Amino acid sequence: MNFTSDHNWISESLEIGKEMLYLSQKEVLGIGLSEKEILNLTKDALIAHGKKEYEMPAKIGVHPFPEVFFHAMPAYVPSKQAVGAKWIECYPNNPSKFQLPQTTGLLILNDVSSGCPIALMDSAWITAMRTPAVTSLAAEALHPDAETFGMFGCGIQGIEHVKYIGHTLKKLKKIYIYDVREEAMDRLIQEVQPKISVEIVKGKNPEEVTKSCEVxxxxxxxxxxxxxxxxxxxxxRGQTIIPCDMNTFLDPVTSKRADKYIVDSIEEHELFDQMGYFPDGLPKIVCETGEIIAGVKKGRESKEELIVCSNIGMAVCDVVVGREIFNQALANNVGVKLTL
Structure with a gap:
């Protein structure tokens, strides 16, 4: 890694210390990163995390209402010259109450050499993409021969999970989905089925989906x-469960009796435990997702193992994906330069 060269490259297009690049959600989308590119970038971030080649404190937050959160998520990944912070919030009632997205946020990136801000961009799309990428990579590492996948929740994240999972689980034959909202399941099938070859099955209830799927x-x-x-x-036994909603949807008893309980970040899960998100206690953690991806720790060691892999989102993934978006935006003259 050559931070001086990186600083000089940015300086060719941006007057560092005097201006930064702003990218709207439309412009972030317009960069056109493919699902495979997102997967590769996310994998790089997870490997860096697994090899401890990063800096990332546990995400702290504030909670104006019981059902909402704001999270501050800084990270530094030297191998990608990626340093910055995401400020993201989740308001579950936004769609029905205000006709606004449940999740919105911004990502700021900085020049490693000088520390000056170089970019500010929408982070909602990045979050929506890197989250299913992590699940898909974990599924590949823990259950590569799976023929069935079940998805609970058919919102933005559910839709993207169903799009992504076929990239890593090559033997998939059926994807089961379930949501309490019938229209959400119909919308997912309408949007995603034409884009993938794996059959999507609308689950009758949570029990059917749970009993029908390996992952x-x-x-x-x-x-x-x-x-x-x-x-x-x-x-x-033998199932792999990879929740993005921590301790909410899955019975905590299952996580505690699992042969392996794996998390993306031990530090973050311990912080959430301290905040009361594991009222029955945090299960014993075996290792981190990145350690499995990097080959530092073993994943599934027998077909009979029940594995739970909880991923609640890490800023290392956000800054790595964000930095690639910034690189391409700068190279292609996309975005608006704002005076600092």
């Missing part, structure tokens, strides 16, 4: 009191 994921809401919709008695 399961959930992207619902994050609550302090678990909903425990996926009952422990429905879960069998």
């Amino acid at each position: 399961l994921s959930s992207a619902t809401v994050i609550l302090k009191e678990p909903l425990a919709v996926i009952k422990d008695e429905w879960v069998s």
